[in-house]
Structure formats: C-alpha cells, structure tokens
Amino acid sequence: LTGDMSLTKQEILRTQMLVTTPEKWDVVTRKSTGDVALAQLVRLLIIDEVHLLHDDRGPVIETLVARTKRQVESSQSMIRIVGLSATLPNYLDVATFLNVNPYTGLFFFDGRFRPVPLEQTFIGIKALNKMAQLKDFNTVCYEKVLIQVRA
Incomplete structure (x- = not known):
C-alpha cells in the first residue's frame, strides 16, 4: 500500500x-x-x-x-x-x-x-562550534580515506 x-x-x-x-x-x-x-x-x-x-x-x-x-x-x-x-x-x-x-x-x-x-574506529572531535565540527569531521574523513586508498 x-x-x-x-x-x-x-x-x-x-x-x-x-x-x-x-x-x-x-x-x-x-x-x-x-x-x-x-x-x-x-x-x-x-x-x-x-x-x-x-x-x-x-x-x-x-x-x-x-x-x-x-x-x-x-x-x-x-x-x-x-x-x-x-x-x-x-x-x-x-x-x-x-x-x-x-x-x-x-x-x-x-x-x-x-x-x-x-572494523570500527571511533574518533572524537573536540570543536564546540557546529561549523568547526563539520570542518574537523570532513578533514578527518578525508585523511582516513586517503590512508585506505594508499594502502
């Protein structure tokens, strides 16, 4: 339905x-x-x-x-x-x-x-401002993807 x-x-x-x-x-x-x-x-x-x-x-x-x-x-x-x-x-x-x-x-x-x-990995982000959190999150994700691509 x-x-x-x-x-x-x-x-x-x-x-x-x-x-x-x-x-x-x-x-x-x-x-x-x-x-x-x-x-x-x-x-x-x-x-x-x-x-x-x-x-x-x-x-x-x-x-x-x-x-x-x-x-x-x-x-x-x-x-x-x-x-x-x-x-x-x-x-x-x-x-x-x-x-x-x-x-x-x-x-x-x-x-x-x-x-x-x-496999799970937990990464903490310390920024308090929402925009700073988003920026830090994107930076960490980008770095982790690069590590996996190069492996």
Whole structure:
C-alpha cells in the first residue's frame, strides 16, 4: 500500500501479505470501515528499520505498536510483532516496548554473524562550534580515506 497506488477493499481482503510504510498503515488502520476491519486480519506485523523509533517517524511506529497491542488485548487474538534493524544498540529496550520475552523471543545477531568482518574506529572531535565540527569531521574523513586508498 502506497500513496501512489490504491487497492479496493476487496483486493486488499484477498491478499496474503501487505507491504506498506508506517504512515500509510497508520492511516488505513485508524479509519477502518466496513464489517471487518483490515487490522483485525493481521497476524504478523514486521517493522523494518525499528531503530527509527528514535527518529521523526518514531511516534507513528509507537502508535502502530500501541494500537496493535490494544487490538490483541481487546480481541484476544494473536498478532506477532517483529522488529528488524541492522543498527540497534538498545535492542533490550525495544524488546521491552514490543513485549518480547527476552529468553524465548529475542534474537540478537552481533558481529560474529557477519560474513565479512566489520572494523570500527571511533574518533572524537573536540570543536564546540557546529561549523568547526563539520570542518574537523570532513578533514578527518578525508585523511582516513586517503590512508585506505594508499594502502
């Protein structure tokens, strides 16, 4: 479901899987009409890039999760919520938010699962002024790229 394309309610009801943005799903589930609400048919909600909870889109994702939890409680139906992210340092907090049992339902794949090892280097920039920070950042990046190119 996107803003570029619209399906009839009958077409949506015949589908097995919907792929949509959080914003579009928010609109669809907020104004459910008809005898069977579309949200009541969902049995699996996958939130890709769940680390966006910390971004501008976070409130929409939080609303969707809260609405889904409320639906589960009121209808006694089972809806599995899966959160995916490649960059989620606070995965335990997100698991708690999603009501995940950390012993049976939480799966965390760290660097040991990467097919190609990833090397990380942290470099601090001491400048306080934003423009000076940007200049220092660009200088450091340029120097690091030169080192890699010459290696």
